[in-house]
Amino acid sequence: MAGELLIYGSYGYTGKLVAKTAVEAGMIPILAGRRTEALEAQALELGLDHRTFSLDHPAVVADHVGQVDAVLNCAGPYSGTAGPLVRACLRTGTDYLDLDAQIDILEHVATRDADAVAAGVTLLPAVGFSVVTTDCLAVHLADQVDRPIQLRLALDGLQTYSSGTVKSILEGASRPGAVREHGKIRDVPVAWKTREFAFGADEEPKPAVTLPWGDISTAYHATGIPNIETYATVPAYARTAMERAGWLTTVVASKPVRGALEVVARAVVSGPTAAERAQSVVRIVGEVESASGDRASARMRTPDTYDLTAKTAVDAARRVLDGEVPPGFWTPGGAFGPDYVLGFTGVKREDVDTMEPPRVESPSG
Ligand SMILES: NC(=O)c1ccc[n+]([C@@H]2O[C@H](COP(=O)([O-])OP(=O)(O)OC[C@H]3O[C@@H](n4cnc5c(N)ncnc54)[C@H](OP(=O)(O)O)[C@@H]3O)[C@@H](O)[C@H]2O)c1
Numbered sequence: 001m002a003g004e005l006l007i008y009g010s011y012g013y014t015g016k017l018v019a020k021t022a023v024e025a026g027m028i029p030i031l032a033g034r035r036t037e038a039l040e041a042q043a044l045e046l047g048l049d050h051r052t053f054s055l056d057h058p059a060v061v062a063d064h065v066g067q068v069d070a071v072l073n074c075a076g077p078y079s080g081t082a083g084p085l086v087r088a089c090l091r092t093g094t095d096y097l098d099l100d101a102q103i104d105i106l107e108h109v110a111t112r113d114a115d116a117v118a119a120g121v122t123l124l125p126a127v128g129f130s131v132v133t134t135d136c137l138a139v140h141l142a143d144q145v146d147r148p149i150q151l152r153l154a155l156d157g158l159q160t161y162s163s164g165t166v167k168s169i170l171e172g173a174s175r176p177g178a179v180r181e182h183g184k185i186r187d188v189p190v191a192w193k194t195r196e197f198a199f200g201a202d203e204e205p206k207p208a209v210t211l212p213w214g215d216i217s218t219a220y221h222a223t224g225i226p227n228i229e230t231y232a233t234v235p236a237y238a239r240t241a242m243e244r245a246g247w248l249t250t251v252v253a254s255k256p257v258r259g260a261l262e263v264v265a266r267a268v269v270s271g272p273t274a275a276e277r278a279q280s281v282v283r284i285v286g287e288v289e290s291a292s293g294d295r296a297s298a299r300m301r302t303p304d305t306y307d308l309t310a311k312t313a314v315d316a317a318r319r320v321l322d323g324e325v326p327p328g329f330w331t332p333g334g335a336f337g338p339d340y341v342l343g344f345t346g347v348k349r350e351d352v353d354t355m356e357p358p359r360v361e362s363p364s365g
Helices: 013-022 034-046 057-066 081-091 103-110 113-119 129-142 163-172 215-223 236-253 255-268 276-279 306-323 331-334
Strands: 005-008 030-033 050-052 070-073 095-098 122-123 148-156 178-181 182-188 193-197 208-210 227-232 283-291 295-303 347-350
Touching: 013 034, 013 306, 030 034, 034 050, 057 081, 057 227, 070 081, 070 306, 081 095, 081 103, 081 113, 095 306, 103 215, 113 122, 122 306, 129 148, 129 215, 129 283, 129 295, 129 306, 129 331, 148 193, 148 208, 148 215, 178 215, 193 227, 208 283, 215 227, 215 331, 276 306
Parallel strands: 005 030, 005 070, 030 050, 070 095, 095 122, 148 227
Antiparallel strands: 148 283, 178 182, 178 227, 193 208, 208 227, 283 295, 295 347
């Protein structure tokens, strides 16, 4: 493998898993972030070099980023980190990867496609569980029918959260809900639609509600499908609360409310233990429809989101360093193809032969 990798945010919950996985894979990444003490301890433990720099001064960021071949940004929420690091990467000809799954930020990175091509830079965000799994499923489904026009992706079993993920989710609450319609992102109330999905072969379908996953951005760029909805199963009480809240969820996004919730998230959410992660399984269903009414569906089963994230992120970074992904903006499924995710232990996909039209409740709000 050619080239040096810098992992920014390497001492966060996920950054630590990523750095350890990179070392286990035989890589020698440089650790980076804004806190010297945390970096020194981690560098000592893993026997790696480290760089301390904040993202406040573009010249400083460019100076550090320009010394490596690729940056893997594990510092989220990405509203504060993707912009400065992407700009520095474009300025210095350095490839960029991250674990983002927030629609608006992914859309912003996508707008830099032409700049990236001109600079010879690969921009490959969202190389964590979200969206590697669903993006590969979307690309797989798009190949199953002629002229696909509607995609639905649904997740069941999301149970493990780090404080960084909770902060990112809270931040994402500034957009209560979103779907893609006719190629454009449309704001909708949270839990706008409820729809049933069969997550297992011999299981009763379960209700899931629309939630704004990153695929509203990435699946469109990967497949060109103009209408996309993303769903997740949530407990019945939460579904009712979300449906009642509708557009009012923007209150959660107000600065004082969000600030208070972030403090709580920092205090009470330390991230799942290795044992908790080992117990966790996520199930995904995807459905696609064509202009002529043809339909296809597939299910996927994956291990815990954080363990899988560490593996996919490190593997994607290695491939980018190896020059496998040309310059420009890419999604994981677009860069590596629909079967990429099947190469990771514990990930299974099955096509579903026939599909009864599921029960859909009318949009609320
Ligand atoms: N796509 C996926 O499937 C997936 C999976 C896992 C995680 N994630 C995302 O990855 C991100 C990190 O998650 P986590 O669990 O590692 O959270 P975490 O434990 O809170 O760690 C976040 C890290 O980011 C750093 N950071 C945050 N804002 C920064 C800024 N403005 N400048 C410099 N450093 C900054 C923090 O540094 P300080 O400690 O110095 O503040 C910390 O090292 C989240 O956005 C999460 O949603 C995505």
